[in-house]
Amino acid sequence: MKLDEFFVTGDPLIYGADVSIALTLIGAIFALTYFKKWKWLWTEWLTTVDHKKLGIMYIIAAVLMLFRGGVDAMLMRAQLTVPDAGFLDANHYNEIFTTHGTIMIIFMAMPFLIGLINVVVPLQIGARDVAYPFLNAVSFWTFFMGAMLFNISFVIGGSPSAGWTSYVPLAGLELSPGVGQNYYLLGLQIAGIGTLLTGINFLVTILKMRVPSMKLMQMPIFTWSSLITMVIIIFAFPVLTVALALMTFDRLFGSHFFTMMDGGMPMLWANLFWIWGHPEVYIVILPAFGMFSEIISTFARKTLFGYKAMVYSMVVIAGLSFLVWVHHFFTMGAGGAVNSFFSITTMLIAVPTGVKIFNWLFTLYKGRIRFTTAMLWSLAFIPNFVIGGVTGVMLAMAAADYQYHNTYFLVAHFHYVLISGTVYACFAGLHFWYPKMFNHRLNERLGKWTFWIFVAGFNLCFFPMYFLGLAGMPRRVYTYGIGDGWMSLNVLATMGGVLMGIGFLILVYNIYYSFRYSPRETTGDPWDGRTLEWSTPAPVPHYNFAHLPEVKGHDAFWIMKEEIKQGKKPEKKPYKPIHMPSYSGVPVVMSVFFFIAGFGMVFSWNWMSILGLIGVLATMVIRSFDYDKGFYVSVEEIEEHEKTT
Amino acid sequence: MASNNEQTNSHSHFPWSHVVGFGLSIVLTLLALWIGFYSGFSLTTIMVIVVGLALVQATIQLLMFMHITESEDSSVQVGTILYAVFIAVAVVAGTIWVMSFGMHYM
Amino acid sequence: MKSMLALSMFFAVMVLSGCSNLTVLDPKGPVAEQQANLILFSIGFMLFIVVVVFVLFTLILVKYRERKSGPEYEPPHIEGNVFLEIVWTVIPIIILVVLAIPTVQTIFALEEAPEATSHKDPIVIHATSVDWKWVFSYPEENIETVNYLHIPEDHPILFKLASADSMGSFWIPSLGGQEYTMSGMMNELYLQADVPGEYRGRNANFTGEGFTEQTFTVTAESEEDYEEWVAEAQDAPELTQEKYNELMLKGHVEEMTFSETHLQWVDHGMDAEYATKVRNGELNEEENLKQDDDSHDSHSDMNHDDKKDSEEHSH
Amino acid sequence: MEAVEHSPNTPLEYQTETGRLNILGFWIFLGAEIALFSTLFATYLVLVGRTADGPGPAELFEISGVLIETFLLLTSSFTCGLAIHYMRNHSLKGVFLWIGITLALGLGFLGFEIYEFVHYIHEGAALTTSAYWSAFFVLVGTHGAHVTLGIGWIILILIQLKQRGLTPDTSRKVFISSLYWHFLDVVWIFIFTAVYLYGMVM
Secondary structure, three states, X not given: OOHHHHEOOOOHHHHHHHHHHHHHHHHHHHHHHHOOOHHHHHHHHHOOOOHHHHHHHHHHHHHHHHHHHHXXXXXXXXXXXXXXXXXXXXXXXHHHHHHHHHHHHHHHHHHHHHHHHHHHHHXXXXXXXXXXXXXXXXXXXXXXXXXXXXXXXXXXXXXXXXXXXXXXXXXXXXXXXXXXXXXXXXXXXXXXXXXXXXXXXXXXXHHHOOOOOOOHHHOOHXXXXXXXXXXXXXXXXXXXXXXXXXXHHHHHHOOOOOOOOOXXXXXXXXXXXXXXXXXXXXXXXXXXXXXXXXXHHHHOOOOOOOHHHHHHHHHHHHHHHHHOHHXXXXXXXXXXXXXXXXXXXXXXXXXXXXXXXXXXXXXXXXXXXXXXXXXXXXXXXXXXXXXXXXXXXXXXXXXXXXXXXXXHHHHHHHHHHHHHHHHHHHHHHHHHHHHHHHXXXXXXXXXXXXXXXXXXXXXXXXXXXXHHHHXXXXXXXXXXXXXXXXXXXXXXXXXXXXXXXXXXXXXXXXXHHHHHHOOEOOOOOOOOOOOHXXXXXXXXXXXXXXXXXXXXXXXXXXXXXXXXXXXXXXXXXXXXXXEEOXXXXXXXXXXXXXXXXXXHHHOOOHHHHHHHHHHHHHHHHHHHOXXXXXXXXXXXXXXXXXXXX | OHHHOHHHHHOOOOOXXXXXXXXXXXXXXXXXHHHXXXXXXXXXXXXXXXXXXXXXXXXXXXXXXXXXXXXXXXXXXXXXXXXXXXXXXXXHHHHHHHHOOOHHHO | OHHHHHXXXXXXXXXXXXXXXXXXXXXOOHHHXXXXXXXXXXXXXXXXXXXXXXXXXXXXXXXXXXXXXXXXXXXXXXXXXXXXXXXXXXXXXXXXXXXXXXXXXXXXXXXXXXXXXXXXXXXXXXXXXXXXXXXXXEOOOOEEEEOEEEEEOOOOEEEXXXXXXXXXXXXXXOOEEEEEEOOOOOXXXXXXXXXXXXXXXXXXXXXXXXXHHOEEEEEEEOHHHHHHHHHHHHOOOEOOHHHHHHHOOOOOOOOEEEEOOHHHOOOXXXXXXXXXXXXXOOOOHHHXXXXXXXXXXXXXXXXXXXXXXXXXXXX | OOOOOOOOOOOHHHOOHHHHHHHHHHHHHHHHXXXXXXXXXXXXXXXXXXXXXXXXXXXXXXXXXXXXHHHHHHHHHHHHHHHHHHHHOOOHHHHHHHHHHHHHHHHHHHHHHHHHHHHHHHOOOOOOOOHHHHHHHHHHHHHHHHHHHHHHHHHHHXXXXXXXXXXXXXXXXXXXXXXXXXXXXXXHHHHHHHHHHHHHHO
16 A cells, blocks of 8 residues: 555645644644643543543543534535535545534534533432443543544545445445445444443443432433433444444455345345434434433423423333334335334324423423523524424325435434434533533623524524425535526525534633633532532532432432421531542553554554454453452541532 | 342252253254254244244243342343343344345345 | 315415425426325424424413513422323324324325326336436337436336446436335336426435436426337437446446347346446456346346236236 | 442352442343344344355255254353352352363364354355355354353453452352353354254255
8 A cells, every 4th residue: 555545635625634633733742741741641531430531521522523523514515505616526525424424423422412421420310430430431432542543534544435324335345445434334333332331331320320319210300311322322232333343344354245246235234224323313312302301490490390201201212213213214115014114103203202392391381491501502402303303204204205315305304303402402511511520610691602603503504405305405415506496595504504613613712711711610509400410519529429418309409408498407427438449541542452453454454453452352351350449538538528619 | 139039048959940941941952953854834833933942942041040030130130131132023023024125036 | 175285385385485496396297296295284284383382482481581670489399290291192193193194195105106097008117327327228119218218298107226336216306206226126116297398317315426417307298209209219229238338337428329228138126246247347258148148038037027017007 | 338238148249239230231231232143133034045156054054063062052051050050159169160161162162163164165155155154154153253252251260260269259250251151052042043943944
């Protein structure tokens, strides 16, 4: 392989990216060395097993990925604004929409939510850490290394260009011979390991690490939504693992699962991909539902309306999510019976979702609604998600779907549910729990600017796309003719896209501004919260709770505050030593080996992949012989902490 | 938690449940073999019976060898496995059903 | 009643969009019409749901917003209301049943030739997607075209869809919804044009670099004009295998017309490997001839099948 | 927090919180493994008959070899169960003996499987031959890879057992690895049924 094949060349955009990546790296190394922060970085962050720190790292990585995916989106909108534009050529455009989709779903939406779950859920259930802190670090680092592996395809070897769904035969070796598709397969595979481990970890955490007094039906609704999400992860991700592995075998070892030659069955890929892919949609939407429930309840000053119905509807959604996957390929010609069955199961999902919408509305009813930034995001979610939801029902009607399929109608639908569901939730949750993570709030005034600009831009960008779809514009075209008559709506969409970009930039500025100027938190309960995470002091000590809290119902912290208002004095109990897990450098090292193995496989450099796999196994052996039992936080240290806060 | 722990009460006894489980496994395997080769049933009937026998044998393993019901979390364990079986049926049966179209052209 | 509702919805959509080129809602044949009706029918219910939620949402937000002045109001503790929750579970179920019935009916109706013209034998056209062009074979007329179609109006067309390589999707939005083309598989799709005119058809499923330009034109014309065109096309140069193999290479081509069809060498609905072998140079002369003989048999079989099919459909 | 009260009869592996958490977590992992193998089974069953120009299963499968593999694995599952029985009777010797036998049987199984694979490849049925054989080798091979990993893992645990004796930690590890081993036997039952029996009866 020649050097100019190894490095992607020939495009000024990519040279620009090369330079900025190099400068950022040099800048970071210089800053770390100059301020003597290397040791700090290693001991405090790279080796941490603290769920709060891991959560913060997840969120930082997700925001970076949001930036990357957002730049991709802006490039696409730039290309599509006017007919016959020559800004990007077909291949470049294909690479960009492929990486946009993959990054937004796998490396932005999921990690952002998992990051918030990491920070919040253990606090909500009164736990001092997760069930398997070590595995939690492995989860983060494999996700991170998978994301990095996927992202370097941009400058080394070339990006995948077969769409985030990677349909074969297009994504097969015959029609996509470069290494780009290998990056997709291995990046997702490595990140998928982390996701599966997160699933198991948090399921056990929620089931077993709750304070003993918290019953299942007293758990905060965000914890419930996380629990159900974890169940979906556990059963959906192995399917992706297998599908990716089979395609990897096809591309690297000459097997014939999805090839056109020797009896392979390309349609099977679509089938397996969506068996994972549809539950994946619920993996990124259920935690969002949970967050909106918490935030709406907090800022309406009312307990959640229909708590039990909310829980059961999520259970039903989780069950149905595995029975609807064929609606992604109604047009494959599987016959009337198959299409009818999957039409109906898909429509059924609208029922529990509708129940949730009305429960949110009636949580607001008779409330005292405070329009904080977090609340604004949660409120905007309701009407926007309803638009996405009803068009989802329209898409579920197979006979009509033959006309919507693969068009901008579909693009509009899934952006309406994914942005107004997941992305709004990420922003809402970020503003809501920001003081828990960083000990100061995000500036409300800037937050509201972001909100209004982004929401206006979002609707301006995606609402016209419904009509573009009905006007016959297929997704994934890199340009169109003047005669197609799609220009005016595309101009609107691009304007919306620009507004969304501006909104994001204001958010980034807000993070900087608030870091500099926001007053530091003193109480740990900035919003008059209802659940246990708000009972922890600011900043949250690394052991979370000096005393395990006593739970007497749903909205446990609210009940405590009510009792204190009625004159009940909190009793002073003596502190006991608290057991905590030790930090470990093994997860990050193991993940680096995963990265090496993956990189070797991308280029079929067997020596390198074997070296990487040996490294992975070696770190596992080291872990197996590690009998470290963690340590105890002494009573003195706890007293010291509790005094200062 | 020891109350639902059958194993704890039989520490020093002969491991009857294992021996019975092992015997049943062998019998079921041979039975499946006989049905497959000598029963003369149609292929569909054979497969239905044989898959049924495999499920029985799997259940025996779960109960007698793996003690799925013994710990305080047995309900979670059983629930996990049952849900996994639901997923397995949905994936296998669903895939075969959905992918069976167009086969007559092959 | 249904059509009234549909009509009013249609106008609502028109006004909303401010443009009149919503191809999908402007059907030119019975298939697209059934789908447009179903779409408009569903839009009606969806607008109802949207309006209910939006009105409730606005009223609640206005009424229960926190006021700067005014007494400190402490919201009541309400855990839920079983009756209300049953109401908003049952009403969506009813709406879905109402939507599901016509959906299922239409799904099955679209698998048959359109009812109004079901007494006519459908014209069979094999539509094959090849990176990045469309090849159309008329086995009964024994002609083959590339990147354009002629069809008679008011006459059902049975498209037999296959792909030589990547998975495509055959879509003529004015005439009806799409269906995938796949190598080694054959799908059937009935379409019909009731209005003469030129329509745009395209590949709707992403197939890589040349995907955007993988389009074709459909000319719907009177039976006489169509017959005339067929006769003309039958005088076109004969399609040779050499020429056809050139078409198998990736790339775009102009519109072309041939007499004879490629079905005498290969039916991509049964042979998934042909295009790959051509590209890899694996089909040398000798094998070509052998393959030639083999599929001559299968070709005549298939013609037979086609006839049988059309007989079945005409009943 | 490790000292939650438990009856003296409670097996060692359940005595610590770590033990209880890890065992539960492993069961959930097995649930994920069921999803993984069911995807492979679905793939295999869809691709049955797609043998292209290669041989079909009925031509190559031989009942004797498959039966030997099946009984080796069945017996190893039984002996693995006995090892846990002895562990709960605090007999370190019994654990070593029966796990040793289990490993020997597992290695025997692997040997026969490798021989079988080599034989098929020799007969012209390899991973690259056709979709059917790709599915066969990946399904059965994934199980075989699990067995191999299991053997390596159990050897590591035996070393730790040698170093530390029966403690809550080591017995937890032995117990979890036994769950894994039994699970592989369960998977094999379905491979035996859906791959070999079906392939030969077809």
